[in-house]
Every structure is written in C-alpha cells, then in structure tokens.
Amino acid sequence: MRVFHSISEFNCVKKTVVTLGTFDGVHLGHQKIINRILNNTENRNLESVVLTFSQHPRSVLQAESNIKLLNTNEEKILLLEKKGVDNLIIHPFDTEFSEMTGEEFVKKILVDKLNIKKIIIGYDHRFGKNRASDIHDLIQFGQKYHFDVEQISAKEIDEISISSTKIRNAILEGNIALANQYLGYPYSFSGKVVKGRQLGRTIDFPTANIVIENLQKIIPANGVYIVEGFWNNQTHQGMMNIGNKPTVDGKNLSIEIHFFDINQDLYDQEITIGVHKFIRNEVKFHSIDDLKLQLQNDRETALLYFSKNR
Known part of the structure; x- marks a missing residue:
C-alpha cells in the first residue's frame, strides 16, 4: 500500500475507485465500504484509493471539541x-480545505488529482463547505464530470448499525465486548513502559506501567481487563488495571x-495492548491480602478465557 500525507503528493496514471471519510476505528461498517472498493478494482486495471484526514474534521471546525x-x-x-487497499491519502484537514464547495472538491480533488473512475460512499455522506452537498449532488457531479457513483444504502448500513461514536462510548463505559464486536478486532492502544512504584512485585504481581503519549487516544473505563501485549514480534497474555489503585492509596x-x-x-x-474482555470494576480492598487473593482470581479468569479462545 502506498501512503501519501497530502493530496498533492498523489499521482496515479490508472483510473481509481475512491472512498473518503475519517475512518476512525476502521470498523465493520468501514470495512464493508472498503470491501466494495476492492471488489470494483479487482482485475479491472483500476486502483483503490482511501482519502482520509490527519485530523478529525470536528476538531478543526468545532474549537470546543475535545x-x-x-x-x-x-x-x-x-x-x-x-x-x-492500494493507496491511502492522509490529508491535513484545515479551514481552507473546509471552505471548498462541493463542486470545487469534486473537480479539483476527485477529478483533477485522484483521476477518479468511480466513488463509493455511504448514503448519508455530506461534503463541501458547511457540509452542504449530499449524495444527490454527487450523482449530478458524476454525470457532469464522467465518473460513476455507488452508494451504500441505508438498509445495508443499518444491517450493521455501527458508528465510530457508538464504539467510543462503549469503550469509555467499559463495554469492551460491544466495542470489539463493532470493530471486528480487539481494541488496542500503544504506550511506553515507565517506572512505577513497584508495589506489584511485593505481592508477586509485577506490572508494566504504560504511558500513552497520544492525548487524543481513548482510554477504556477504569477497571480490570483481559489483555494481550505485543512487542518484538511476540505476543504475551496478561491482565490490565486502569485506575487509581485505591487499596494502596494511589492518587x-x-x-x-x-x-x-x-x-x-x-x-x-x-x-501495544489488545483489550479482550472486561473482568470487573476497580475496588478498594480491606487489606493487601484481600487484593492479592482477588488478583489470583482475576488471573485464573484470564487464563480460562485464553484457554477457551485460542
């Protein structure tokens, strides 16, 4: 796959089949559209193009958005x-880009830069300045500039009924099972191991303390989870606690x-941590011995899960 960090970098002699969007999560709904693109390019001397953005448009257009x-x-x-996918364009989304009208976007970007043959898009997609253009406008532009438009129907999308917002909410609520069901893979995040208080070693449960440097990355709700860790091309099973460690007066x-x-x-x-299943909420135990007993139970729960899901 060729990756471009600006539309201006992209150049393709072949005609292309294009889709565009934020694709946050690349969830099952997104995958349905991508599969449709790949089916359209297979053995047809066409190349697939996914156009997405380096910033979420909402973070640019809504200053108060976090x-x-x-x-x-x-x-x-x-x-x-x-x-x-053959080609991925991660374009910087800024106010200048957002000011293009729907037709300007179609002519300057899709036609002149992406060499479009066909676009495949969700039925509810809106684009152009103030999101004023919709699928009906796109069909008219396609007729004018000689490219095909295929929409993923409401029925097809509603069969999955997935949105990135639903997945974000599920993760923030600790409903990792629902999030993973919608994603089609275990939710994951990456971070660097830093030195902690090393209290886990004293009760035979040494831990790796992870710091996530990307502040926009969603952190699951506080609690204990079954996880896998990935580094140096190896996979290691484990369990994770997110929270303030109230039993040992964590702050x-x-x-x-x-x-x-x-x-x-x-x-x-x-x-990289892949989050498989929520075990329990974080609680304050009466003693360190009670905490250790619970951790032993958590480990048994996790090991049983992995033995059943190999």
Whole structure:
C-alpha cells in the first residue's frame, strides 16, 4: 500500500475507485465500504484509493471539541494495509480545505488529482463547505464530470448499525465486548513502559506501567481487563488495571499490565495492548491480602478465557 500525507503528493496514471471519510476505528461498517472498493478494482486495471484526514474534521471546525479517537494515524495505516487497499491519502484537514464547495472538491480533488473512475460512499455522506452537498449532488457531479457513483444504502448500513461514536462510548463505559464486536478486532492502544512504584512485585504481581503519549487516544473505563501485549514480534497474555489503585492509596490514573509469562524489566519498551474482555470494576480492598487473593482470581479468569479462545 502506498501512503501519501497530502493530496498533492498523489499521482496515479490508472483510473481509481475512491472512498473518503475519517475512518476512525476502521470498523465493520468501514470495512464493508472498503470491501466494495476492492471488489470494483479487482482485475479491472483500476486502483483503490482511501482519502482520509490527519485530523478529525470536528476538531478543526468545532474549537470546543475535545474528541477522543479510536485510531492514531499509524494504527489506521496498519488496518487499511491489512485490508489490501492500494493507496491511502492522509490529508491535513484545515479551514481552507473546509471552505471548498462541493463542486470545487469534486473537480479539483476527485477529478483533477485522484483521476477518479468511480466513488463509493455511504448514503448519508455530506461534503463541501458547511457540509452542504449530499449524495444527490454527487450523482449530478458524476454525470457532469464522467465518473460513476455507488452508494451504500441505508438498509445495508443499518444491517450493521455501527458508528465510530457508538464504539467510543462503549469503550469509555467499559463495554469492551460491544466495542470489539463493532470493530471486528480487539481494541488496542500503544504506550511506553515507565517506572512505577513497584508495589506489584511485593505481592508477586509485577506490572508494566504504560504511558500513552497520544492525548487524543481513548482510554477504556477504569477497571480490570483481559489483555494481550505485543512487542518484538511476540505476543504475551496478561491482565490490565486502569485506575487509581485505591487499596494502596494511589492518587493518579495509571495503566498497569501484569503479564503471565514475563518477569523482567520492560522499561522504555514500546508495547501495544489488545483489550479482550472486561473482568470487573476497580475496588478498594480491606487489606493487601484481600487484593492479592482477588488478583489470583482475576488471573485464573484470564487464563480460562485464553484457554477457551485460542
């Protein structure tokens, strides 16, 4: 897959089949559209193009917006590459771009830059300045500039009934099972291992403390989760606590992972965490012994889960 960080960088002699959107999460609804594009390019001397943005449009157009995202740009690239997309354009979304009318966008971007043969888009997609243009306008522009328009119908999309907003809300509420169902894969995030208070070592549950540097990345609700960690081309099973560690008088939010088969320092290691299942809420225990007993039970729950889901 070729990746471009601006529309101006893109150049393709072949005609293209295009879709566009934020694609946050690259969830099952997005995958349905991408599969349609790939079916249209297969064995037809056409190339697939996904046009997305380096910033969520809402964060640019709504100054007060503090939207959290399911994917970083790096994660989005990996997910779309796995799908088999030929070309991915991650264009900077700014106020100048948002001021283009619908027809200006079609002529200057789709026709002149992307060499479009066909566009595949959701029935409810809106575009252009103030989101004033819709699928009916796009069909008219297609007739004028000689490209085909295929819309994913309301019925098809409603069969899945997925939106990035629903997934974000599920993760923030700790409903990771629903989020993963909509995504089609375990929700994940990456971070660097930093030194913590090392209290877990004293009760035989050493943990890796993760710091997520991307402040827009969604962090799941406080609680205990079944997870997998990925680094150095290896996968390690474990369990994760997100919260303030009230039993040991913790005061700051922390993300700590206990890996079942690792007992070594991972400081400064960049780790990706795939979140599989919510186990329980974070609670304050009466004693360290009670906490340790619960952690043993959590570990057994996680190991049983992995034994059933290999």
